[in-house]
Amino acid sequence: MDTPASRSVYVAPSLMAALDALDEGGAETAPFAGGTWIMRAPIRHEPLKSRYVAIGKIPELHAIKVEADVVEVGAAVTHAALAVALTELPEFDVLTAAASRSANPAIRGMATIGGNLATTAFAAADCVPALLCLDAEVEIASRNGRERTGLEQFLTMRSTLAPGRLLQRIIVPRRGRKTVHARLPLRQAGDYPTAIVCLAVSLDDVGDVQTARVAVGSVEPVARRWERLEATLVGHPLNAAWAAEAAAGLADEFTGRDSVEVPGWYRVRVLPGLVRRAIAALGS
Amino acid sequence: MGLSLTVNGDHLTSTADPITPLVDVLREEFYLTGAKPVCREGFCGACMVLVNGNPTPSCLVPVALAQGHDICTVEGLAANGGLNPMQAALEACDAVQCGMCFPGMVVSLTHLLATRPEATRDDIRAALTGNICRCTGYERIIEAALLALATK
Numbered sequence: 001m002d003t004p005a006s007r008s009v010y011v012a013p014s015l016m017a018a019l020d021a022l023d024e025g026g027a028e029t030a031p032f033a034g035g036t037w038i039m040r041a042p043i044r045h046e047p048l049k050s051r052y053v054a055i056g057k058i059p060e061l062h063a064i065k066v067e068a069d070v071v072e073v074g075a076a077v078t079h080a081a082l083a084v085a086l087t088e089l090p091e092f093d094v095l096t097a098a099a100s101r102s103a104n105p106a107i108r109g110m111a112t113i114g115g116n117l118a119t120t121a122f123a124a125a126d127c128v129p130a131l132l133c134l135d136a137e138v139e140i141a142s143r144n145g146r147e148r149t150g151l152e153q154f155l156t157m158r159s160t161l162a163p164g165r166l167l168q169r170i171i172v173p174r175r176g177r178k179t180v181h182a183r184l185p186l187r188q189a190g191d192y193p194t195a196i197v198c199l200a201v202s203l204d205d206v207g208d209v210q211t212a213r214v215a216v217g218s219v220e221p222v223a224r225r226w227e228r229l230e231a232t233l234v235g236h237p238l239n240a241a242w243a244a245e246a247a248a249g250l251a252d253e254f255t256g257r258d259s260v261e262v263p264g265w266y267r268v269r270v271l272p273g274l275v276r277r278a279i280a281a282l283g284s
Numbered sequence: 285m286g287l288s289l290t291v292n293g294d295h296l297t298s299t300a301d302p303i304t305p306l307v308d309v310l311r312e313e314f315y316l317t318g319a320k321p322v323c324r325e326g327f328c329g330a331c332m333v334l335v336n337g338n339p340t341p342s343c344l345v346p347v348a349l350a351q352g353h354d355i356c357t358v359e360g361l362a363a364n365g366g367l368n369p370m371q372a373a374l375e376a377c378d379a380v381q382c383g384m385c386f387p388g389m390v391v392s393l394t395h396l397l398a399t400r401p402e403a404t405r406d407d408i409r410a411a412l413t414g415n416i417c418r419c420t421g422y423e424r425i426i427e428a429a430l431l432a433l434a435t436k
Contacts, residue, residue, distance in 0.1 A: 009302040009348040032346075039305060039344040040325050048303060054349055104414030106339045106392075107326050190327065190413040 011054045015061065015141065015168070021053045023143050023164030031055050031166055033076050033112040036103075037119045044121075061114070061168065073170045075114025079127070080105070082113055092172070094179035094198050098130035101183065104190040114167045117151070120159040123257060124192040128155070129217035130181055132225055133198040134172050141168040155222055177202045177211070182278040183218075184270050186261060193218045195267045197274040201233070201282065209233045214275075219254050219267040228253065229275070238283065244276035287351055291316065292360030302348030307331040309347045310357060318358035318387040329415030332388035333357050339392045341414070358387035361394055370394045373432035379424040385417045393429050401436055403429075 009032065012018035022029055032038055032052035041048050055061055061076035064085045071092070073082060083100035086092040102108060102125075116125045117138065128151075136151045142165045149157075151170075179200040185191035196217035204210045212233040217223035232246045251271045256264025286297035291314060298309045305324070310316045310333070319342050320330040326341040333342045334356040361368050367375065370393045374380055389412065396403055396411045403411070408429045412422070 007301055007303045009346055011349070032349075034344075035346060035349070036326055036344050039303075039346065043324055052303065052346075056349070103326070104329075105411060106329070106332065106341055106414045107344075109338055110326075110340065110344065189410070190416075 007048060007050055007052070009052045009054055011057055013057060015058050015166075018053050018055050018058060019141060019143050019164065019166060021051075022166060025051050025053070026163045029053060029163065031118075033115040034078065034110040036107055036111040037115060037122060055166070063169075067174075069174055071172045071174060073113055073172070075118075075167045075169055076112050077114075079103075079108040079111050079113065079116075082127075083108070091174060091176050091179060092134070094133060094181040094200060095127065095130045095172070097181035098126035098183075098196075098198070101181070101189070102126040113170060117154070117170070118158055118167050123221050123223075124196075124218040125223070126181070126183065126193065126196060126217065128223040129196050129198040129215035130179075131170065131172065132215035132217075132223055133179065133200040133213040135175075135200075135213065136173075137171045139168045139171065141166050152225070155224075175200075175202065177213075178282050180278045180281045182274040182281065184274060192261065194262050195219050195270050195274055196223070197271065197278050199275075199278045199282070201238070203238070207237050208235055209238065216254065216271065219256050219264075219271065221257050226250070226253075238279050240276045240280040243279045244272040247275040248272040287347055289347070289350055289355060290353070291355045292357060298347055300347050303346045305343045306333070306345040306347050306350045306355070307342035310342060310355075316357045316359050320384055320387065322384065327414070327416065328385065329388040329392065329412075330385050332391040332415065334391060334395060337395065337398075339395050339414075356391075358390050361390060368394060369436060370397045370429070370432045373428040373435070374425065377424055377428035377431060379421070379428040381417065381419045381421050381425075385415060385419075389415045389417070389425055393425075393432070396429065397432050397436065401433060403433055405430060 029051040030049045032054045061074040063074045065072040079099040086096045116127045138154045139148045177200045181198050183193035183196045185193050198215045200213040201209050202211045212230040214226040214229045228250045254268045256267035258264045286299050289296050300309050307319050307321045322328045322330040324343045326344045331342045335353050408426050
């Protein structure tokens with residue numbers, strides 16, 4: 001057992017107790033949710049923190065509230081629980097698919113939505129682009145209160161969040177859009193995706209795209225929207241072949257990340273194909 | 285102060301560091317060597333155990349957070365020395381392989397048999413997504429699972 005004998009794990013019984021422990025622990029303390037990233041730190045040759053605050057026993061972090069205008073998801077909700085909760089809400093097909101196809105069944109029962117969003121170095125997170133295309137916001141809690149920010153903004157600041165702050169919940173607006181999640185793993189299942197394309201569109205009375213959100217994950221180090229493709233899609237009917245052609249012309253804005261699995265250029269090369277699949281799944 | 289664990293119905297105490305992966309405590313303190321630490325990333329399934337009845341890669345569970353839960357390893361699946369129906373089907377179908385991945389396969393399939401009696405071939409394949417076999421002997425394992433489901 002290759003672990004130093006100076007670490008501790010505190011199981012927080014409440015949100016306030018967790019925030020107190022995180023605040024008092026400072027930079028050497030981190031929240032521990034599903035653990036599917038933290039426990040692999042030795043594989044990545046990264047040091048573990050000296051103290052972890054386990055948040056899995058905090059009831060409000062496991063809550064999923066479906067309201068008329070928003071869905072609120074506690075940060076410790078697992079991928080498996082999220083997929084089950086959203087099954088009957090077709091406007092969240094993109095998120096249901098992301099949560100139910102990532103990794104493998106056992107991991108989906110452990111990995112949390114909050115961990116997926118807060119893990120800075122995990123580029124292949126399925127739920128991040130799904131939530132980006134749904135215009136999600138996040139709420140961050142600390143001893144001093146709560147602050148709400150857009151997910152895009154959160155992704156730029158998450159690596160520099162001050163100690164003592166905890167992603168508490170995700171707020172997703174309900175806009176009745178058609179949504180879809182397209183991913184390309186190297187194997188059929190149980191693998192990290194090479195690239196992810198998530199799409200949310202609303203259509204006007206004649207079937208033309210009125211609004212579009214396209215988010216791309218796993219290609220670059222951080223998932224982001226593909227705004228030029230969004231603008232191109234607006235005003236046109238859903239057409240998979242045409243959209244793929246448009247995507248091919250716009251894909252040069254991405255710089256793919258190299259990894260042992262695939263070279264960066266390949267991640268970019270497959271994007272038009274994923275756009276084609278995504279649009280086709282929406283019924284072009 | 286030690287960590288209190290319930291493993292295969294036995295109440296055991298570990299003196300390991302709290303963040304130590306459960307698989308290491310099972311093997312090195314309790315000598316339950318069925319679970320194998322292979323990838324240590326939750327991908328291969330060789331360390332799969334049941335935690336409160338759910339298949340869980342024990343490489344990703346810190347031993348401190350295993351306290352208060354019922355842990356069942358492959359050694360605990362054969363009650364009173366008799367094979368459970370899934371194990372018996374695997375033996376009957378000559379599906380038993382080298383032993384690296386196999387304990388994890390047995391754990392995952394035992395859970396499937398208990399929770400999804402109507403499971404199809406595709407359901408079995410999906411349930412084994414997190415169990416990787418380097419012998420690539422999946423088909424006989426799936427046939428054994430179908431047999432176990434059919435005779436349940």
